[in-house]
Amino acid sequence: xxxxxxxxxxxxxxxxxxxxxxxxxxxxxxxxxxxxxxxxxxxxxxxxxxxxxxxxxxxxxxxxxxxxxxxxxxxxxxxxxxxxxxxxxxxxxxxxxxxxxxxxxxxxxxxxxxxxxxxxxxxxxxxxxxxxxxxxxxxxxxxxxxxxxxxxxxxxxxxxxxxxxxxxxxxxxxxxxxxxxxxxxxxxxxxxxxxxxxxxxxxxxxxxxxxxxxxxxxxxxxxxxxxxxxxxxxxxxxxxxxxxxxxxxxxxxxxxxxxxxxxxxxxxxxxxxxxxxx
Numbered sequence: 001x002x003x004x005x006x007x008x009x010x011x012x013x014x015x016x017x018x019x020x021x022x023x024x025x026x027x028x029x030x031x032x033x034x035x036x037x038x039x040x041x042x043x044x045x046x047x048x049x050x051x052x053x054x055x056x057x058x059x060x061x062x063x064x065x066x067x068x069x070x071x072x073x074x075x076x077x078x079x080x081x082x083x084x085x086x087x088x089x090x091x092x093x094x095x096x097x098x099x100x101x102x103x104x105x106x107x108x109x110x111x112x113x114x115x116x117x118x119x120x121x122x123x124x125x126x127x128x129x130x131x132x133x134x135x136x137x138x139x140x141x142x143x144x145x146x147x148x149x150x151x152x153x154x155x156x157x158x159x160x161x162x163x164x165x166x167x168x169x170x171x172x173x174x175x176x177x178x179x180x181x182x183x184x185x186x187x188x189x190x191x192x193x194x195x196x197x198x199x200x201x202x203x204x205x206x207x208x209x210x211x212x213x214x215x216x217x218x219x220x221x222x223x224x225x226x227x228x229x230x231x232x233x234x235x236x237x238x239x240x241x242x243x244x245x246x247x248x249x250x251x252x253x254x255x256x257x258x259x260x261x262x263x264x265x266x267x268x269x270x271x272x273x274x275x276x277x278x
Contacts, residue, residue, distance in 0.1 A: 012264050013105045014040040015082045015256075016074060018089030021113070021185045022151065022178035023246070024050035027086070030249040035257060039082070044073060046089065048181030062192040063095035071100050080105040082260040086245045087158075087218075088113045088185045091192075094225070097202050098194055106263040107206040108256050110245050111218040112225060113185070116192040118217075128217040136186040143179045151175040154182060157215065158242045199228040206232035207259040209252060211240030218242055233259075 015035075017028040025043035032041055047056035047066050057068035070092065074081055083104045085093030090112025097104045118129035135157050142150025152164040155175055164172065206229045210222035226234035235255050237244065245252045 012039050012260075013080060013082055014042060014077060015084055015260060016070070017041060017043040018046060018070065018083075018085040018092050019043065019049070020087035020089055020243075020245075021182045022049075022154070022175050026050075027246050028084075031253055031256070034249065034253040039260065042073075044070065046070075046092065048184055049178070063092050063188050064099065065188050066092045067095040067099055070096050071103065074100075074103045082106045082108070082263065084108045084256055085112060086110045087242065088189070090114070091189055094199075095192070095194075097204065098198060101202055101204065104202075104204050106260055107202065107204055107229075108209070108259055109207075109222075109225070110209040110252060111211070111214060111222050111242055112208075113189055113218075114192065114221060114225065115217065116190055117194075117196055117224075118221070124220070128220055132217055133190075136183075136190070139179060139186065140183055143183055148176060150179050151182070160241070196224060196228040199225065200230055202229055203231055205259070205263050207255065208232055208234045209237060209255055210234070211237045211242060211244050213239060213241040215242060 015031070017025075017031060019025055019027045025045045028041065028043040031043075035041060045051065045053040047053050047069065054066070054069035054073070056065045058065060060068055074096075080103050083093045083096060083106070085091070085108075087110070090109035091114040093107060093109055094112055094114060097107050115129060115132050118125040118132075121129075135153060138153040139150060141147075142153075149164070149172075151172075155164045155167075156162065167175075206226075208222050208226035208229070210219050212219070223234065226232045237251060237255075240248055240251060
């Protein structure tokens with residue numbers, strides 16, 4: 001399924017929004033209302049997610065499996081886009097930018113799930129990498145043993161202890177059904193090989209967002225990526241967690257809008273009219 005929000009005619013570049021793991025394109029529906037018809041917003045169901053997901057390119061390795069079909073969709077549009085991604089979608093957005101920087105007019109990522117570079121880092125990096133490996137292993141074991149609550153650890157890690165228990169039974173089933181796509185997302189992410197130094201090639205204006213109530217690993221990764229991107233800003237959002245694009249979109253979407261609008265109409269090109277004294 002592709003959600004396509006078509007506003008009135010304008011010259012702004014379209015926005016492509018990529019969702020997180022165990023989610024689908026509908027998580028970006030609020031962008032349509034918040035952007036008030038000033039941008040075309042397209043949200044794709046990534047491989048393995050949603051009702052009619054993009055087909056994974058299994059001839060590729062790592063995040064390129066999911067990035068390649070996104071690139072195909074952007075190519076059909078015939079012009080560069082503002083690329084937005086959350087969590088796993090943020091990691092795919094970065095991969096799209098690395099593969100085809102000519103197609104990305106601006107980049108916005110909320111806590112991109114790009115953990116692979118931590119395994120060769122310092123002691124903090126390696127500690128955090130082992131932590132996310134453990135969460136991935138719990139999901140994998142649960143899937144192999146067909147445990148109905150296999151996604152409990154994954155959901156509670158990102159949303160806080162006890163979140164799973166507060167979910168309705170239909171919501172739990174929805175997440176349980178996403179266990180295999182979640183496993184694939186972890187596998188593709190861990191298989192990535194780009195290094196932080198490679199991000200120096202990405203010269204498009206970039207915005208990295210992170211919530212100050214999010215897990216340590218996502219704040220750590222977001223800061224590292226923002227530092228590595230040559231034309232990036234980082235926004236630290238108080239009282240928001242990893243799932244803020246879903247649960248607190250009013251705070252996240254306003255930052256996205258500010259970023260893409262400034263790329264389209266840089267404030268540096270604006271000036272006050274010269275006024276003569278009466």
